[in-house]
Amino acid sequence: MSADTVEKSTTPTVPTQRGGRRKPPLSENKKAERKLGLLLCAPAALVMILVTAYPIIYSVWLSLQRFDLRFPDQREFIGLDNYVTVLTNEFWWTAFGVTMLITVVTVAVELVLGMGLAIIMHRTLVGRGLVRTSALIPYGIVTVVAAFSWRYAWTPGTGYLANLFSDGAPLTERASSLAIIMLAEIWKTTPFMALLLMAGLALVPEDLLKAASTDGATAWQKFTKVMLPVMKPAILVALLFRTLDAFRVFDNIFVLTAGGNETSSVSMLAYNNLIRGLNLGIGSTMSVLIFITVAIIAFIFVKLFGTAAPGSDDSERR
Amino acid sequence: MAVETTTRAKLRWGLLDVLVVVFALIPVLWIASLSFKTPATLTDGNFIPREWTLDNYKTIFDTDQFVRALINSIGIALIATLIAVVLGAMAAYAISRLDFPGKKLLVGVSLLIAMFPQVSLVSPLFEIERQLKIFDTWPGLILPYITFALPLAIYTLSAFFKQIPWDLEKAAKMDGATQGQAFRRVIAPLAAPGLFTTAILVFIFCWNDFLFAITLTSTERARTVPVALSFFTGESQFEDPTGAICAAAVVITVPIILFVLFFQRRIVSGLTSGAVKG
Amino acid sequence: MADIVLDKVSKSFPDGTVAVQDVDLEIADGEFVILVGPSGCGKSTTLNMIAGLEDISSGELRIAGQRVNDKAPRDRDIAMVFQSYALYPNMTVRENMAFPLRLAKLDKETINRKVDEAAKVLELTSLLDRKPANLSGGQRQRVAMGRAIVRQPKAFLMDEPLSNLDAKLRVQMRTVVSRLQKQLGTTTVYVTHDQTEAMTLGDRVVIMRGGAVQQVGPPQELYDHPRNLFVAGFIGSPSMNFLHAAVQDGGLHTALGEVPLGDRVRRELESADAPRELILGIRPEHFEDAELVDDDTRRRGMEFEAPVDIVESMGSDKYVYFTVEGEKASAAELEELAADAGAADFAGAGGNLVTRLSAESTVAEGQTRRVWFNLEKIHLFDPGTGRNLTLHEGRAAGALAD
Numbered sequence: 001m002s003a004d005t006v007e008k009s010t011t012p013t014v015p016t017q018r019g020g021r022r023k024p025p026l027s028e029n030k031k032a033e034r035k036l037g038l039l040l041c042a043p044a045a046l047v048m049i050l051v052t053a054y055p056i057i058y059s060v061w062l063s064l065q066r067f068d069l070r071f072p073d074q075r076e077f078i079g080l081d082n083y084v085t086v087l088t089n090e091f092w093w094t095a096f097g098v099t100m101l102i103t104v105v106t107v108a109v110e111l112v113l114g115m116g117l118a119i120i121m122h123r124t125l126v127g128r129g130l131v132r133t134s135a136l137i138p139y140g141i142v143t144v145v146a147a148f149s150w151r152y153a154w155t156p157g158t159g160y161l162a163n164l165f166s167d168g169a170p171l172t173e174r175a176s177s178l179a180i181i182m183l184a185e186i187w188k189t190t191p192f193m194a195l196l197l198m199a200g201l202a203l204v205p206e207d208l209l210k211a212a213s214t215d216g217a218t219a220w221q222k223f224t225k226v227m228l229p230v231m232k233p234a235i236l237v238a239l240l241f242r243t244l245d246a247f248r249v250f251d252n253i254f255v256l257t258a259g260g261n262e263t264s265s266v267s268m269l270a271y272n273n274l275i276r277g278l279n280l281g282i283g284s285t286m287s288v289l290i291f292i293t294v295a296i297i298a299f300i301f302v303k304l305f306g307t308a309a310p311g312s313d314d315s316e317r318r
Numbered sequence: 319m320a321v322e323t324t325t326r327a328k329l330r331w332g333l334l335d336v337l338v339v340v341f342a343l344i345p346v347l348w349i350a351s352l353s354f355k356t357p358a359t360l361t362d363g364n365f366i367p368r369e370w371t372l373d374n375y376k377t378i379f380d381t382d383q384f385v386r387a388l389i390n391s392i393g394i395a396l397i398a399t400l401i402a403v404v405l406g407a408m409a410a411y412a413i414s415r416l417d418f419p420g421k422k423l424l425v426g427v428s429l430l431i432a433m434f435p436q437v438s439l440v441s442p443l444f445e446i447e448r449q450l451k452i453f454d455t456w457p458g459l460i461l462p463y464i465t466f467a468l469p470l471a472i473y474t475l476s477a478f479f480k481q482i483p484w485d486l487e488k489a490a491k492m493d494g495a496t497q498g499q500a501f502r503r504v505i506a507p508l509a510a511p512g513l514f515t516t517a518i519l520v521f522i523f524c525w526n527d528f529l530f531a532i533t534l535t536s537t538e539r540a541r542t543v544p545v546a547l548s549f550f551t552g553e554s555q556f557e558d559p560t561g562a563i564c565a566a567a568v569v570i571t572v573p574i575i576l577f578v579l580f581f582q583r584r585i586v587s588g589l590t591s592g593a594v595k596g
Numbered sequence: 597m598a599d600i601v602l603d604k605v606s607k608s609f610p611d612g613t614v615a616v617q618d619v620d621l622e623i624a625d626g627e628f629v630i631l632v633g634p635s636g637c638g639k640s641t642t643l644n645m646i647a648g649l650e651d652i653s654s655g656e657l658r659i660a661g662q663r664v665n666d667k668a669p670r671d672r673d674i675a676m677v678f679q680s681y682a683l684y685p686n687m688t689v690r691e692n693m694a695f696p697l698r699l700a701k702l703d704k705e706t707i708n709r710k711v712d713e714a715a716k717v718l719e720l721t722s723l724l725d726r727k728p729a730n731l732s733g734g735q736r737q738r739v740a741m742g743r744a745i746v747r748q749p750k751a752f753l754m755d756e757p758l759s760n761l762d763a764k765l766r767v768q769m770r771t772v773v774s775r776l777q778k779q780l781g782t783t784t785v786y787v788t789h790d791q792t793e794a795m796t797l798g799d800r801v802v803i804m805r806g807g808a809v810q811q812v813g814p815p816q817e818l819y820d821h822p823r824n825l826f827v828a829g830f831i832g833s834p835s836m837n838f839l840h841a842a843v844q845d846g847g848l849h850t851a852l853g854e855v856p857l858g859d860r861v862r863r864e865l866e867s868a869d870a871p872r873e874l875i876l877g878i879r880p881e882h883f884e885d886a887e888l889v890d891d892d893t894r895r896r897g898m899e900f901e902a903p904v905d906i907v908e909s910m911g912s913d914k915y916v917y918f919t920v921e922g923e924k925a926s927a928a929e930l931e932e933l934a935a936d937a938g939a940a941d942f943a944g945a946g947g948n949l950v951t952r953l954s955a956e957s958t959v960a961e962g963q964t965r966r967v968w969f970n971l972e973k974i975h976l977f978d979p980g981t982g983r984n985l986t987l988h989e990g991r992a993a994g995a996l997a998d
């Protein structure tokens with residue numbers, strides 16, 4: 001079905017030899033190619049921009065207003081007041097801290113575990129298909145489902161893990177709750193990290209490893225001196241994607257603690273202000289702040305580590 | 319001696335494999351186990367049910383709440399997948415095959431969107447959709463799903479399209495094919511696996527979403543299963559919904575497990591080709 | 597079957613690259629024409645324009661007398677064999693070969709008959725039900741040929757069809773191509789990088805450089821009577837030796853001694869704008885061990901002495917490398933040729949002289965040896981324009997011609 005649509009739209013690519021009335025056939029041809037290219041990209045670009053760019057601008061506009069759906073009459077333009085309110089609010093900073101903590105810890109742990117998993121998936125002598133298949137399951141599972149599984153696992157009375165630590169109900173205390181949230185995140189996303197890293201591993205030439213072996217390198221030296229340098233671009237891309245993804249943490253917290261015991265992330269907080277509090281002004285302010293934070297993180301990655309965005313090279317077209 | 323070391327190496331790898339498999343499967347098996355427990359044994363904390371029952375499944379399929387959500391989930395994910403793959407294929411074809419201004423920009427924009435904090439869209443979309451009267455409807459969810467699935471689709475598909483030997487298109491033309499015939503009989507069969515893989519990835523993405531589903535719906539009209547799960551209360555206030563939640567969770571996990579079992583290779587290649595330059 | 601005429605055909609790409617410039621070429625019905633030239637000289641582009649896969653920027657292309665500039669490839673009735681073979685991976689060998697016929701809407705029986713016939717000619721009968729992925733390189737190549745011949749097109753175009761094969765298979769397939777073309781008598785344009793293919797396969801060879809045709813003619817003619825320095829250096833393996841030569845008192849001062857000049861060349865060099873420095877070209881086989889030359893022959897050439905560097909005995913004759921002193925020959929063409937050949941292959945302009953002596957020669961490495969060379973086979977080139985000054989009415993006549 002999708003193929004048909006593509007075909008219809010690609011039909012005009014023919015470097016049309018017919019129709020002698022064209023004067024300079026080249027520029028015409030080139031023009032046709034440009035036009036087709038733009039035409040084919042237009043729908044995708046339009047959707048992406050309409051659904052992101054416009055709302056983000058709109059949310060900047062909303063964030064400059066007092067706009068509480070419970071009191072729609074009081075809607076008015078108040079400049080940066082909302083930002084002052086949010087940025088001086090301790091809940092915001094707590095949530096920000098929680099989000100940062102979760103991001104840093106999970107990404108760091110995932111990098112290590114993901115590397116291990118990638119090596120296992122890449123090099124294992126037995127049951128490669130089995131390992132890859134099982135590793136994909138956490139990636140595919142609906143986060144909410146996994147979160148429920150963890151919740152019931154740690155709930156006293158129901159769970160097989162609840163009595164692991166003596167003090168009873170881990171999901172009612174802040175530190176243990178955060179640890180469980182991170183565990184759930186790590187379980188869910190390590191496979192994705194591992195897959196990205198595995199793609200990097202595949203780029204390490206087998207001969208290079210053999211050469212290093214004959215040169216007397218230990219396994220660890222081979223890893224740090226041969227594999228890591230070759231994998232660096234893949235690692236950076238994986239880190240960038242996972243960092244920004246981890247920063248959006250929401251589903252697990254929602255199910256595991258609902259943000260209780262100061263375990264809210266910024267996404268959770270924005271959601272609460274919007275849907276529970278129906279405060280569009282404050283909710284939008286948080287949206288804008290989160291957007292800016294993410295932009296800064298991405299900027300740091302690209303500038304500091306020179307992360308090459310995947311697909312950013314417009315390499316050979318034929 | 320060589321045999322000995324390989325046996326030992328195999329054993330070591332096998333052990334690691336088991337570790338990975340256990341780590342990956344335990345939460346899934348646990349929730350499945352809960353879903354088969356009777357209310358009486360639900361809280362025994364045992365990993366394997368002592369008494370097996372299908373009552374939980376009966377319960378959820380009897381309630382409108384779950385069935386409706388399941389229909390929503392399936393419908394919304396399928397439609398969003400279809401549209402995203404079609405639009406993505408068009409864009410990816412252009413990116414991998416044609417030369418036109420703004421190509422880099424498009425790649426950049428889709429990259430930005432792939433990294434975009436979705437929660438930032440929640441408040442404006444909430445307000446915009448209310449004004450457009452698509453709040454709490456299928457299109458209200460399909461639209462953001464397409465948006466966030468497009469970068470994924472475009473990357474994966476351009477990587478696939480770049481691998482197609484386009485000389486074949488020339489060969490087909492020399493053999494007397496029109497552009498349409500060349501596409502239909504030569505290129506499309508080669509592109510099909512890529513389209514299929516992309517569709518699976520996009521479907522998983524839509525199927526998985528929770529944030530948009532919970533903020534852009536308010537009733538059973540468009541609520542998807544992940545959201546419905548979190549609102550499950552059981553038949554009466556006093557009934558524990560755990561068993562039902564677990565049963566519902568298992569139901570929406572089944573398609574994913576099937577995908578993974580049957581298309582493991584494709585999913586891996588799709589995910590990695592999109593992410594690494596290729 | 598048809599003739600193909602290129603009339604001032606040019607191609608410039610959108611980015612400004614002029615890939616082909618004013619190419620005039622008449623290919624007769626049934627003729628086998630080879631396009632050769634260094635990488636990037638526009639061979640593929642020319643072929644693609646004939647095929648209709650690239651637009652023609654200016655000029656006219658006629659097939660069987662009919663202007664086809666604006667015709668789609670499918671309407672030109674031409675078959676093409678690609679370097680990558682371009683076999684459809686999702687079809688079996690039979691389906692691959694039947695594809696053009698099915699597009700032409702022939703009935704099933706005819707298709708099967710024609711495919712079977714072509715398969716028999718190319719010894720593919722036992723492979724008809726395989727997929728291309730399960731074929732060897734040579735077999736894939738034959739399938740590609742088969743797909744081209746089944747529909748009996750007006751012409752075949754082949755773009756380096758054998759270059760992905762190993763050396764042995766290439767020789768084998770070369771004879772297959774040659775036999776097939778003779779048998780079918782179909783007009784063929786064949787692009788190659790390979791000297792031997794160029795020399796052995798075609799009726800005529802077209803040498804291109806930088807998008808322009810340098811010379812067209814039967815292989816032997818190009819070898820014996822190269823019109824310019826580029827053609828002289830490109831054709832022949834090992835290539836022609838090039839030496840610097842200064843014009844002095846009606847003769848030439850070279851590293852091999854004072855070379856006398858005949859009247860005709862001398863007259864040419866007397867004009868005011870004539871070059872004072874030349875490049876002397878001489879092929880390896882026009883040298884001989886001085887001991888083995890009889891008096892009669894000796895008179896037609898001259899002798900020099902040089903230290904022997906390397907001796908490579910080929911059985912039938914000996915390749916002997918001499919070191920010669922003196923200024924190196926330099927010209928844009930020579931640099932280009934060296935770059936294309938990858939320096940190793942093109943010793944032509946270095947301080948090394950490549951000679952091919954009889955097997956009886958007792959020459960040994962480390963000796964200093966007396967060598968004779970044939971003055972009638974010498975070529976003299978203008979380093980500025982590359983023109984062959986010894987060429988008279990299209991024929992090279994050596995240094996002594998009157």
Ligand SMILES: Nc1ncnc2c1ncn2[C@@H]1O[C@H](COP(=O)(O)OP(=O)(O)OP(=O)(O)O)[C@@H](O)[C@H]1O
Binds near residue numbers: 615635637641789
């Ligand atoms: N699509 C294009 N756009 C711009 N320039 C091109 C394009 N295709 C080819 N060229 C240029 O045109 C020139 C001729 O290319 P062509 O492919 O005909 O060379 P060739 O003789 O076949 O070389 P080779 O022996 O390497 O195959 C080259 O300089 C090439 O870079």
Ligand SMILES: [Mg+2]
Binds near residue numbers: 639640641755
């Ligand atoms: Mg070429």
